[in-house]
Each structure stands twice: as C-alpha cells, then as structure tokens.
Amino acid sequence: MDQIESRRISSIEKTQQRDRWTLEEDNLLRQTIKKCGTSWCQVAQSFPNRNPNSCIQRWKRLKGKNKKKKVKWTLSEDNLLSKLVQTQGKRWNEISKNFIGKTNKQCMERYNNSLNPNLNKNPFTAEEDEFIYQNYISIGSKWSQIALQLNGRTQNQVKNRFYSCILTSHLDVQNPYYTKLSSEQAKEILTKARQEHKGKLLLENVNLNKEFEQSQLNFMACDSQSFQVEDDDFYSNFHTLA
Known part of the structure; x- marks a missing residue:
C-alpha cells in the first residue's frame, strides 16, 4: 500500500515539474510577446507543450511580478x-x-x-443562450449590440457566456484558446461554423414558412367547404319554406 502511495506522489511531482514554467520559457515568452503582441494562438506556436490559455495565465503572473499588486x-x-x-x-x-x-x-x-x-447576475437561461446564439449567427461577435437587447446583461457577460458555454453547446466548437491552433486556423473554424449554422437556420425558416403556407391553404380549403355546406343548407331551407 505504501509503495502504491509513493508511486502516486512521485507521479504527481513529475507532472508538476513538467507543467512548471522554466526560466528559459519565461524569457522566450517575453521575447515572443514583444515580437508578436498578445495574439495568443500565435504566441503558443513557440511552445510545443503549451496551449494559448497556458501562455495567457503565465503572462499574467509575470506581469504581476513586475508591478504593484492591483488594489481592490x-x-x-x-x-x-x-x-x-x-x-x-x-x-x-x-x-x-x-x-x-x-x-x-x-x-x-x-x-x-x-x-x-440593473445588472442581472442570475445564471443565464436557455432562452438567453439561444438568443445569443441566434444573434451571433446573424451579426457575429458584436457583443455590446447583443447585450443591449438582453435585460441587465453586460458586454463582458455575453462574451464570456459565448466562449465558455454557447460555443461548445450550440456550435459544437472547442474554445480556440484551449487548443494549439493558430489565430488564422481558429478564425477559419469559427467562420466556417457560423456559416454552416447560418445556412441551417435559413433552411429551418424556409421549412417553417412552407409549413405555415400549407396550413393556411388547408385552412382556406376547410373554410371554403364550410361556406359551401352553409349555402346548401340555406337554399335547402329556403325551398322548404317556399
């Protein structure tokens, strides 16, 4: 039992050592950001074992060491x-x-x-998620414009909700910040997914319109038959009275 526990602890320590950033990586991160800016997908290409989110978090820590702690x-x-x-x-x-x-x-x-x-701090509802999804497909990542149409939601709330939940649940796309994709590849995937879903929604609307038109035609046909029955009853009663 002690040997099993010892192996488990050793495995955890090795993982921590592997995940720990080295001084060389920190220096490379500074140089890469100085050259490329904060295009994190591009920055992460310089690190075979790091994804964009890992680079973001490390950069935040490095910046924190070089400036005063943010006062709450x-x-x-x-x-x-x-x-x-x-x-x-x-x-x-x-x-x-x-x-x-x-x-x-x-x-x-x-x-x-x-x-x-007026800030709405309640959990997002399924209706709000659907609204954000529909508007993203329609107008893209105009978060402030979308937020204006949601009661008490801010631009940041809408944007964070999209990338943390809706991107996966509605578009079936993984957040690019958690992958090793380049910024161009991530953009292409998001654009392709948006176009596919836009076509899907348009097709659904066309089908709904066809169903509505068919129901209207059926209603008119039934209404016409009803009028015909009423006319037949009227003339039948008229002749009886005569």
Whole structure:
C-alpha cells in the first residue's frame, strides 16, 4: 500500500515539474510577446507543450511580478462611485478624479460590471443562450449590440457566456484558446461554423414558412367547404319554406 502511495506522489511531482514554467520559457515568452503582441494562438506556436490559455495565465503572473499588486475596490469607494453616478451621470473622466489610483476606465468597468443596480447576475437561461446564439449567427461577435437587447446583461457577460458555454453547446466548437491552433486556423473554424449554422437556420425558416403556407391553404380549403355546406343548407331551407 505504501509503495502504491509513493508511486502516486512521485507521479504527481513529475507532472508538476513538467507543467512548471522554466526560466528559459519565461524569457522566450517575453521575447515572443514583444515580437508578436498578445495574439495568443500565435504566441503558443513557440511552445510545443503549451496551449494559448497556458501562455495567457503565465503572462499574467509575470506581469504581476513586475508591478504593484492591483488594489481592490473598498466598500466606501463602491458607495462613493454609486453616489457619483447617481448625481453626475456616467461622466467617467470627472468621476475618476474623486479616486486615488483609479482611471476612468476602471471606474466605468467597476460600475457596469459590479455596481449597476440593473445588472442581472442570475445564471443565464436557455432562452438567453439561444438568443445569443441566434444573434451571433446573424451579426457575429458584436457583443455590446447583443447585450443591449438582453435585460441587465453586460458586454463582458455575453462574451464570456459565448466562449465558455454557447460555443461548445450550440456550435459544437472547442474554445480556440484551449487548443494549439493558430489565430488564422481558429478564425477559419469559427467562420466556417457560423456559416454552416447560418445556412441551417435559413433552411429551418424556409421549412417553417412552407409549413405555415400549407396550413393556411388547408385552412382556406376547410373554410371554403364550410361556406359551401352553409349555402346548401340555406337554399335547402329556403325551398322548404317556399
């Protein structure tokens, strides 16, 4: 039993060592980002055993070592921010002047993503998922435009929901950030999937229209027969009275 446990611990340690980033990899990551920017699919091509998401997470850690720790919003700051928005509106440049170390963008994101009283923090419903899917197929990744049509949802909420759930559940496509695809390959897959589903939805709409037209024709035919029966009854009764 002790030998089995020892082997298990040894296996875990080897996995951790294999997954741990080396100093050489860190330096290569810095050089690659300096050359390619944050196109993560392209960056990951320089690392045979790393996917784009792994590169993203490592870069976040490296950046964290080179700058001060991000200061969280305090309760008093949140209260002040909410009050300023109520009295001044969403004038972020002016509002940010009331905070030390907070930019106008940080103030805007904090309010929109956390403090807005109209913000919907409930789990996404099946209807919302379907709505996001339908609109993505129709207009693409215009998240802000899609979010405006969903009650209390932000652009970030919609985008995150799409990539974390809808991309797989509705389009049957794996998130490209978790693969070794290049940025161009990922784009091609998403474009192809969107085009295929767009054609599928159009075909479904055509079939629905045909079914509706057929039901209308059936209704008109039944209605016509009903009128004919009523006319026959009328004339039959008329002749009886005569």
